[in-house]
Amino acid sequence: MHRHSHDIVEKKLAFSVGFNLIITVSEVIGGLISGSLALVSDALHNLSDTGALLTSYFARKISKKPRDRKYTYGYKRSELVASIINIVVLLSISFTIILEGVKKLVYPSEINTLVMLVIAYIGLFGNLFTAALLFAHRKENLNLKSAFLHIFSDMFSSIGIIVTGYIMKYYNLWILDPIITFVIAGYIIFESIHILKESIRIVMQGIPEGVDLDRVKKLLEEFDFVENVHHLHIWSLDGHTLYLETHVKVKGEEYDRYLGEMKGLLKKNGFFHSTIQLESKECNENCIADF
Numbered sequence: 001m002h003r004h005s006h007d008i009v010e011k012k013l014a015f016s017v018g019f020n021l022i023i024t025v026s027e028v029i030g031g032l033i034s035g036s037l038a039l040v041s042d043a044l045h046n047l048s049d050t051g052a053l054l055t056s057y058f059a060r061k062i063s064k065k066p067r068d069r070k071y072t073y074g075y076k077r078s079e080l081v082a083s084i085i086n087i088v089v090l091l092s093i094s095f096t097i098i099l100e101g102v103k104k105l106v107y108p109s110e111i112n113t114l115v116m117l118v119i120a121y122i123g124l125f126g127n128l129f130t131a132a133l134l135f136a137h138r139k140e141n142l143n144l145k146s147a148f149l150h151i152f153s154d155m156f157s158s159i160g161i162i163v164t165g166y167i168m169k170y171y172n173l174w175i176l177d178p179i180i181t182f183v184i185a186g187y188i189i190f191e192s193i194h195i196l197k198e199s200i201r202i203v204m205q206g207i208p209e210g211v212d213l214d215r216v217k218k219l220l221e222e223f224d225f226v227e228n229v230h231h232l233h234i235w236s237l238d239g240h241t242l243y244l245e246t247h248v249k250v251k252g253e254e255y256d257r258y259l260g261e262m263k264g265l266l267k268k269n270g271f272f273h274s275t276i277q278l279e280s281k282e283c284n285e286n287c288i289a290d291f
Contacts, residue, residue: 009144012133013057016151020050023126030119034112036165036177039119040100042157042184046123055082056147063238076237079144080202083239086147087196094185094192101178101185111177113169120165124158127151149191157184198239205235208242216244219265225250225258231277245275253280 027043030036059082067074131151137144164180167173198209207213211234220229231247244266250258255278266274 009137010057010060012137013053013060013147016130016133017050017053017057019126019130020046020053020151023123024050027119027123030115030122034115034119035109036111036116036161039116039161042120042123042154042161046127046154053147053151055085056144058082073237076241077203079238080199083145083195084199084203087192087199090149090153090188090192091196094188097181097185101181104178104181105175108174108178110172111168111174113165117162117165117169120158120161124155124162127155127158131155145195149195153184153188153191156187160184202236202239205233207234208236208239211242216266216269219269220246220248220262223258223261225252225254226262227251241272242270243273244271245277247277247279249279249281 024043024046027039027046031040031043056079059079062075062078065075131148134144134148134151137148160180160183164176168176202208213232213234216234217229217232220226227249229246229248231245233245235243237243248258248262252258258278259276262276263274
């Protein structure tokens with residue numbers, strides 16, 4: 001079932017790449033003809049969508065490779081790397097769009113709103129379709145989350161461009177074009193920073209969002225054979241799969257039973273793999289004093 005899910009996601013990503021490339025070309029041509037910076041900015045954003053989806057597609061394939069002697073944890077973090085690349089590219093494009101918007105704010109120009117609206121509608125329906133394809137998979141990991149953010153933010157920007165296009169059509173407020181550009185870029189930056197922070201946290205082997213270190217420690221210490229839990233470390237390879245290692249001081253010598261019960265509890269609480277070092281006495285001076 002899991003393998004089948006992987007195959008479906010890959011097909012959806014591959015289809016989305018081609019579809020978004022068509023939208024990008026349409027918006028670039030339409031933006032140049034109409035003179036709309038907002039439309040060109042949306043086209044550049046869409047181009048980054050295409051790159052993001054392509055990156056996500058290849059990262060998805062690489063992540064399925066089995067672990068080997070060189071990468072003993074496997075290749076799951078390839079999707080995390082893709083997430084960081086996608087977000088950095090998205091932020092770079094957003095800041096570039098803001099700079100162009102400042103220029104157009106100072107020197108506003110007339111825009112062919114008919115062309116602008118037609119192309120914006122094409123972009124909107126295209127992004128709605130792509131978003132629908134990826135919606136069910138958007139929370140699987142940070143790679144797919146960042147790819148979906150690309151699509152969703154572009155859908156949001158298309159709506160903004162359409163609303164702005166109608167206002168400019170009837171009231172000739174050309175200054176709205178750079179203003180909506182700032183709104184689009186600001187939204188993208190705001191959403192991107194959250195995913196980037198979470199990606200960096202995982203790269204730094206920090207505890208993934210939503211996992212409580214103290215709660216896990218208390219869960220293990222509730223066993224009657226456990227005296228204390230220390231040197232507790234929790235991390236993730238991809239933002240989804242959880243790993244744990246810890247030292248546990250125990251009473252008694254039924255080590256196999258102790259390990260089985262603790263590992264079973266951890267698995268029920270979402271930990272894919274756990275390494276537990278059992279001790280009958282306190283750590284000596286060679287142990288690093290931390291959690």
